Amino acid sequence: xxxxxxNELLQFEISFYEKLIKENPDFVxxxxxxxxxxxxxxxxxxxxEIDKKLVxxxxxxxxxxxxxxxxxxxxxxxxxxxxxxQKAIALxxxxxxxxxxxxxxxxxxxxxxxxxxxxxxRTQRKLLKEKY
Numbered sequence: 616x617x618x619x620x621x622n623e624l625l626q627f628e629i630s631f632y633e634k635l636i637k638e639n640p641d642f643v644x645x646x647x648x649x650x651x652x653x654x655x656x657x658x659x660x661x662x663x664e665i666d667k668k669l670v671x672x673x674x675x676x677x678x679x680x681x682x683x684x685x686x687x688x689x690x691x692x693x694x695x696x697x698x699x700x701q702k703a704i705a706l707x708x709x710x711x712x713x714x715x716x717x718x719x720x721x722x723x724x725x726x727x728x729x730x731x732x733x734x735x736x737r738t739q740r741k742l743l744k745e746k747y
Contacts, residue, residue: 622656625652625655625656626656628648628649628652629649629652629653629656632645632646632648632649632652633649636649641672643669643672643673646665646668646669646672647669649665650662650665650666650669650682650686653665654685654686654689654719659686659689659690660690662686662689663683663686663687663689663690666679666682666683666685666686667683669682669683670683670699675706676706677703677704677706677707677708678703678708680699680700680702680703680706680708681699681700681703681708683699683703684696684697684698684699684700684703684720685717685719685720686719687699688719688720688721688722688723689719689722691722693722693723693726696720696722696723697723697726697728697729697732700720700723700732701732704732704735704736709736709739709740711733711736711737711740714732714733714736715733
């Protein structure tokens with residue numbers, strides 16, 4: 616019963632945000648929750664399309680690139696996921712614990728590139744602590 620309610624709520628949210636986007640296609644504050652709702656309901660391709668749009672609208676936003684990496688990972692597009700994740704990190708994303716536990720990234724967490732990325736982030740963090 617609870618899952619049904621959540622699904623109904625997500626469908627309502629999707630409908631609401633889709634209407635907003637139809638009126639204003641670049642409305643970032645509606646695109647972000649719409650992409651999230653698509654992902655939660657399992658419409659990964661639709662979520663990916665929105666995430667691609669968000670990185671063009673917010674081209675210096677680490678969270679937008681992180682979300683794009685998650686969308687690619689959910690669709691098992693490993694190379695593209697790593698590219699987006701590296702861009703997110705270059706822009707300032709550094710939450711190692713979240714990276715390691717995010718179920719959206721599960722498809723890439725066993726890839727050797729992922730452990731190298733985590734090691735790189737730990738090194739960066741250590742260097743920053745030493746610097747200050």
